[in-house]
Amino acid sequence: xxxxxxxxxxxxxxxxxxxxxxxxxxxxxxxxxxxxxxxxxxxxxxxxxxxxxxxxxxxxxxxxxxxxxxxxxxxxxxxxxxxxxxxxxxxxxxxxxxxxxxxxxxxxxxxxxx
Amino acid sequence: xxxxxxxxxxxxxxxxxxxxxxxxxxxxxxxxxxxxxxxxxxxxxxxxxxxxxxxxxxxxxxxxxxxxxxxxxxxxxxxxxxxxxxxxxxxxxxxxxxxxxxxxxxxxxxxx
Numbered sequence: 001x002x003x004x005x006x007x008x009x010x011x012x013x014x015x016x017x018x019x020x021x022x023x024x025x026x027x028x029x030x031x032x033x034x035x036x037x038x039x040x041x042x043x044x045x046x047x048x049x050x051x052x053x054x055x056x057x058x059x060x061x062x063x064x065x066x067x068x069x070x071x072x073x074x075x076x077x078x079x080x081x082x083x084x085x086x087x088x089x090x091x092x093x094x095x096x097x098x099x100x101x102x103x104x105x106x107x108x109x110x111x112x113x114x
Numbered sequence: 115x116x117x118x119x120x121x122x123x124x125x126x127x128x129x130x131x132x133x134x135x136x137x138x139x140x141x142x143x144x145x146x147x148x149x150x151x152x153x154x155x156x157x158x159x160x161x162x163x164x165x166x167x168x169x170x171x172x173x174x175x176x177x178x179x180x181x182x183x184x185x186x187x188x189x190x191x192x193x194x195x196x197x198x199x200x201x202x203x204x205x206x207x208x209x210x211x212x213x214x215x216x217x218x219x220x221x222x223x224x225x226x
Contacts (some may be wrong), residue, residue, distance in 0.1 A: 011210065035216075043158070043216035044203075090157050103150075103214060105157030 003027065004106035006091050018079040021109045025072055025093030026044045029057070032074040033094075033103065034066055038087040049074055081113045118202045123221040125194045133219055135186040136202030141182050146205050148177065148214065149187050151198040158201065158216070177204065197224045 003026035013019055022048075025032050036047040036059075038043040045058035049068035063081075068074045078085060088110050117136040126132040139148065149161040162169055162176045164185075169176040175188040189196055201219040 002159075004157075043152075043219055077162065094158070102160040102163075104160075105159065108157050 002104040002106060003068070004091055004104050005091050006089075006106035006109050008109055009107065010110045010112075013081060015083060017081050017113075018077065018082065019111065020057075021061055021076040021078070021089050021091075023074045023076070023091030023093075023106060025027065025074070025091075026104050029093035029095050029104070030072065030105055031094045031096065033092040034060075034074070034076050034085050035090040035105075036106070037090060038084075041087075043090070044075070078111070083113050085103065086111055086113045095109055118204060118217055120200070120202050120217065120220045122218065123223065125186055125223045125225065126189075126196075128194060128224055128226050129191050132189040132192045132196070132222065132224075134189075134200050134202075134222065135184065136186070136203070137184045138204055142206065144206050147178060147182075147185050148203045148205055149174070149215075150201045150203065151196075151216070152201070152219070153195075153198045159220065161200070163205075190226045192194045192222075192225060194224050197222055 005024040007022045030051045033048045035043050037043045046060040047066050048056040052068050063079050066076045086106040090105050090108045092105040094103050146163050146165050148163040148165045150158040151161050152158045162171055162174050164178055177186045199219040199221050201216050203214050
């Protein structure tokens with residue numbers, strides 16, 4: 001158990017819909033990262049927040065957005081869903097802004113878009 | 115970001131040592147070498163990281179070449195639970211992008 005909690009574990013929805021994925025980082029961790037893992041693209045970094053502020057952006061689509069709340073939990077919002085958005089979405093957390101140390105990953109949220 | 119090259123797959127027998135290689139010929143002086151692994155149906159899991167010197171922890175050892183252009187993750191006695199995809203990643207500590215760029219990794223199979 002990494003200490004990172006993601007909900008829901010599984011989600012099935014239709015094209016055009018909007019979903020929200022939630023992540024609770026490990027206690028004391030200030031950084032939250034979101035990753036997408038699909039069969040053809042592997043693990044892709046989406047976005048990072050540090051103590052409520054956006055710190056880095058990766059391959060995140062404009063239809064996707066995220067935020068980190070004062071209690072440090074984070075939400076990833078996916079809208080106008082397409083079939084290609086079906087993937088595993090992982091949240092990770094770390095203590096520091098940088099990544100010299102360890103990232104702790106949650107078990108992921110599996111999104112299926114039909 | 116500097117790139118890494120790993121074999122697509124490797125096989126090992128249970129209870130034997132495993133040496134997983136990684137080439138990173140364009141590594142910069144401030145790049146840390148990280149290793150993560152992903153077991154089936156789980157999120158990635160940190161294994162080890164280092165900068166210049168060899169590193170040991172309870173999971174594995176990391177051997178870094180003197181010129182830092184390659185490194186080897188060593189599992190001293192492979193178990194069935196070590197079957198996973200192993201990712202070698204370079205990360206520049208303190209950069210504005212605190213993210214890990216995962217490549218395709220090495221899929222390790224462990225035979226009983």
